[in-house]
Amino acid sequence: MPVNIDYHRYMVTMLEVTDVTDVTAQRGGTCCVPLVKKPLTQADAEHLAATLKALADPARLRLLSIVASSQGQEACVCDLIEPVGLSQPTVSHHLKVLTEAGFLSRSKRGTWAYYRLLPDALTGVAGILAI
Amino acid sequence: MPVNIDYHRYMVTMLEVTDVTDVTAQRGGTCCVPLVKKPLTQADAEHLAATLKALADPARLRLLSIVASSQGQEACVCDLIEPVGLSQPTVSHHLKVLTEAGFLSRSKRGTWAYYRLLPDALTGVAGILAI
Numbered sequence: 001m002p003v004n005i006d007y008h009r010y011m012v013t014m015l016e017v018t019d020v021t022d023v024t025a026q027r028g029g030t031c032c033v034p035l036v037k038k039p040l041t042q043a044d045a046e047h048l049a050a051t052l053k054a055l056a057d058p059a060r061l062r063l064l065s066i067v068a069s070s071q072g073q074e075a076c077v078c079d080l081i082e083p084v085g086l087s088q089p090t091v092s093h094h095l096k097v098l099t100e101a102g103f104l105s106r107s108k109r110g111t112w113a114y115y116r117l118l119p120d121a122l123t124g125v126a127g128i129l130a131i
Numbered sequence: 132m133p134v135n136i137d138y139h140r141y142m143v144t145m146l147e148v149t150d151v152t153d154v155t156a157q158r159g160g161t162c163c164v165p166l167v168k169k170p171l172t173q174a175d176a177e178h179l180a181a182t183l184k185a186l187a188d189p190a191r192l193r194l195l196s197i198v199a200s201s202q203g204q205e206a207c208v209c210d211l212i213e214p215v216g217l218s219q220p221t222v223s224h225h226l227k228v229l230t231e232a233g234f235l236s237r238s239k240r241g242t243w244a245y246y247r248l249l250p251d252a253l254t255g256v257a258g259i260l261a262i
Contacts, residue, residue, distance in 0.1 A: 035196035036204070036248065039214070045189040045196075052187035055260075058176040061183075065166035065176075073167070083170070117167070119262045129186075129257040131250045 034130050051125060054101030059084055060094045064103055064117075073117035080115075165261050182256060185232030190215055191225045195234055195248075204248035211246075 040048065055061060062084050067075045081091050095115055098104045102121040107114050171179065186192060193215050198206045212222050226246055229235045233252040238245050 035192065036199035036250075036253070038196070039200050040193050040196040042189065042193065045192040048192055049187050049189045052183050052192075056180050056183035056187045058173065058180045061166065061176040061179055062171050062173065065169070065171040068167040069170050119167075122167070122260050123262050126257045126260040126262070129253050129260070131254050131257070 032124065032127055035128055036131055048125070048128060051101055051121070054097050054103070055125070057094065057097075059086060059090070060098055063091065063094055064098055067104060067115050068117045068122075073119075074114055077113045077115065163255065163258055166259055167262055179256070179259060182232055182252070185228050185234070186256070188225065188228075190217060190221070191229055194222065194225055195229055198235060198246050199248045199253075204250075205245055208244045208246065 055064070063080055066080060066083055067073065070079075077088070077091065077095065080095070081088050084091060086094075092113075095104065095106070095113075099106050099115070102118060104115045105118050107116070186195070194211055197211060197214055198204065201210075208219070208222065208226065211226070212219050215222060217225075223244075226235065226237070226244075230237050230246070233249060235246045236249050238247070
């Protein structure tokens with residue numbers, strides 16, 4: 001599959017020419033240098049703001065905390081609706097926002113979707129806000 | 132100053148009857164238990180969402196990082212306008228949002244206002260997002 005090989009070569013080249021901060025930004029969603037150590041660049045600030053916006057909603061924070069504190073850091077959407085007291089479409093919307101922001105992964109098994117915590121995104125945000 | 136003494140007594144009583152989580156919420160802006168350990172309550176989620184909303188703006192993140200990485204973690208508003216390329220009223224508005232959310236304190240000296248990092252608020256948010 002030459003396209004994939006080319007893409008792989010492209011990514012390896014990209015990783016080689018970017019510094020650690022940029023690599024982390026690609027992986028975890030935020031830069032890794034605490035903001036108390038060095039002023040954020042405009043690009044890093046825009047990226048972090050978008051990530052924080054995805055978190056800055058009470059329902060999404062509750063959903064993320066329920067998934068994250070579940071066994072195996074995974075939960076079925078069918079078990080997330082009742083605890084937050086919202087409709088299934090609303091819960092699915094919030095879970096989609098969290099998934100797109102890199103905090104959760106989604107897999108379908110039978111009728112239901114299961115969401116699992118992707119810890120790197122949270123770790124990245126916590127790291128940049130740490131003192 | 133009997134009013135102040137009464138207030139002090141009131142606060143001491145309040146601190147004695149609240150638990151550690153509540154005290155931290157009053158001080159730092161968020162609950163102290165990482166969200167991967169225990170699902171957030173609705174009240175904690177609403178409080179954390181409001182705090183994250185104050186952070187979730189590129190200009191505010193840049194301003195906070197400039198203040199936080201300045202000598203003594205303090206900066207004059209006069210030194211914050213040029214780096215972010217915004218008007219003084221806009222910068223002052225963003226600094227007010229950060230101050231009201233507990234991330235900065237403000238003091239007036241002569242013509243200018245000075246903003247200083249209040250680290251507890253950032254530590255509180257980072258702690259609750261930590262894995």
